[in-house]
Amino acid sequence: FIIPFEYEEAFEFNNGYAAVRSKPCTDEQCTYFYIDKSNHRVFVNGFNYAGDFTNGYAVVGIGNCETEDCKYGIIDKRGSFVVAPDYEEIDDATNGLFLAAKNDKYGFINAKGDQIISLKYTNGLPFSEGVAAVAIDSNWFFIDTLGRQKFISFYRDASSFNGGLCAVTLNHDDWGYIDMTGNFVIDPTYESAEYLYNVLVRGSKRVKDPKNKSLFISQRYKIDKTGKVIEKLTAPKSTVKKSSRKKRRK
Numbered sequence: 001f002i003i004p005f006e007y008e009e010a011f012e013f014n015n016g017y018a019a020v021r022s023k024p025c026t027d028e029q030c031t032y033f034y035i036d037k038s039n040h041r042v043f044v045n046g047f048n049y050a051g052d053f054t055n056g057y058a059v060v061g062i063g064n065c066e067t068e069d070c071k072y073g074i075i076d077k078r079g080s081f082v083v084a085p086d087y088e089e090i091d092d093a094t095n096g097l098f099l100a101a102k103n104d105k106y107g108f109i110n111a112k113g114d115q116i117i118s119l120k121y122t123n124g125l126p127f128s129e130g131v132a133a134v135a136i137d138s139n140w141f142f143i144d145t146l147g148r149q150k151f152i153s154f155y156r157d158a159s160s161f162n163g164g165l166c167a168v169t170l171n172h173d174d175w176g177y178i179d180m181t182g183n184f185v186i187d188p189t190y191e192s193a194e195y196l197y198n199v200l201v202r203g204s205k206r207v208k209d210p211k212n213k214s215l216f217i218s219q220r221y222k223i224d225k226t227g228k229v230i231e232k233l234t235a236p237k238s239t240v241k242k243s244s245r246k247k248r249r250k
Contacts, residue, residue: 003039011052017042017077019050019058029064034079043079051092053077057111059090059098074098074111083113095127095145106134108147117147128160131180140168142182151182159193165225167193177225186227191218 003010009021009030017034025031032050034042048070049061056077062085063070073085083090090109091099097108097116107119108127123135131142131150140158142150155168165177169188176188220233 002037003035011050013037015053015056015077017053017058019052029066034058042077045075045079054093055111057082057093059092061085072100074113082111083109091126095130097127097145099124099126099132108132108145116145117143125158125160128162129164129180131161131166133158133160133166142166150180153178153182163225177227185225186223 007020007022008024009032011019016036019032020035021030021032023031029048031046031048033046034050034053036042047060048063049059049065049072051059057074059072060075061070061072068088071085072087072090073081074083074090076082087100087102088104089099089101089106093111097110100107100109100119101124102119104122105119106121106124107115108117108124110116120136121134122137123140125133127145130145132145133140133142135141135158138156140155141153142158144150155170156172157169159167161180164179165185167175168178169175173191174188175190175193176184177186177193179185221229222231222233223229
């Protein structure tokens with residue numbers, strides 16, 4: 001064993017560091033710190049949420065991060081804050097930008113804490129494939145890394161682009177997939193939608209139960225990126241429609 005079984009919780013190495021926890025969590029919080037591959041603690045500071053290092057930076061949290069009483073910031077590989085823990089949320093960087101929230105408003109910052117896209121949205125998702133879904137009230141739309149709206153269309157809910165497609169809904173009930181122009185390539189006829197291995201997608205439809213025509217079931221399908229049904233699935237459908245932004249460690 002390179003590192004013995006001495007931690008109560010441990011996460012994967014990224015950029016040479018891994019977040020670990022050596023003591024039990026209290027009702028109020030957990031405490032994490034970082035080690036290197038020689039099992040040395042790399043700096044004194046501990047955190048109540050410890051994200052993975054990427055390109056020399058990691059998102060960390062201070063406070064009760066099992067609840068909303070937690071503030072997030074960004075540290076460098078010396079353990080020093082380059083962005084003070086003043087935010088209600090900070091997501092890991094994608095396309096060089098961190099999704100961040102303060103006073104219930106979302107926007108995007110860089111690793112220095114500069115607001116590249118101002119915190120003016122009521123909700124948001126991280127960038128994926130150069131595009132991010134953001135919302136003002138109940139209207140979701142897409143922006144590029146300069147904050148420009150990608151196309152005119154608005155949606156009632158949205159996910160992130162994956163392999164050139166994105167699951168969206170116009171009414172909260174019926175989901176389909178759009179391309180980078182905002183046009184539906186798979187019509188919104190599914191009650192749920194998700195991705196599968198970046199090649200195929202999955203969706204479920206409400207259909208009559210073949211064993212009891214008076215009842216309806218949620219039939220899941222594996223479909224390709226043109227909407228062609230590849231396979232009927234029998235496992236229970238997933239309830240997750242888009243990425244979680246929860247920061248707390250489980």
